[in-house]
Amino acid sequence: MGLFSKILNSLGFGSKAHAEEAIPSGTPTTAPPAPAGTGQVDVVGKLEGLAARHPEKLNWKASIVDLLKLLDLDSSLQARKELASELGCPPEKMGDSAQMNMWLHKTVLQKLAENGGNVPPELLH
Template sequence: MSIFSTILAKITGTSTAEAAQASATVRPTTVTAATATPASAEATPAAPAAHPGQGVDVAAVLDALEAKSKERLDWRHSIVDLMKLLNIDSSKSARNELARELHFDGDTDNSAQMNVWLHKQVMAKLAANGGKLPPELLT
């Protein structure tokens, strides 16, 4: 199962198989490694199709999980914290695997750039899969 499918399933409450099928039907977003800086990254999500988790308020789900967490995790800005919050392996190798999955075309040894790109890409793909996100998480 892909890491993104696991992320989608944990947020939407769908099975990982449903999430994998849903995420496979979505076009890739337009964020590139070259434009993935906090000030200039832009994510253009594909038009959402009908998906099992359509309409899920992603921020509300993640905020509720954060409220229950003993750790203070900044899931709104950090891919590592997002993965930790969802109880998903956030190691460098897991993030490299997620980067391959999402077609990162930059240098995976540049963790800072890759992590910013991954977070923006995951937010865009969540929106493309029907998740509702506040606008500041899609810029």
């Protein structure tokens, strides 16, 4: 199971855990908002709930490391590189951990939205 599938499972996406494999490359990365009541996962609500109970103050809205820590997943550089490869990070960003982290944070949130997560537009920057 890839790290992105673990992220989906941690947030309660359930059977949608493999939905990212069905997204063809070149698909727009922003998802239109689904109508209320369609069973969307409240990504922000779940993450804010976890953050409220977490002993560390984590800035999951801006940091992929903090987002992974909040979900109790491996946030090491190696794990982030694997996640970046899994999600198709451009090679020029892979060599610079800061650029890779920014790309990764944005892409993870976009992929969560594509898979049925309710992610507000301001987090999809």
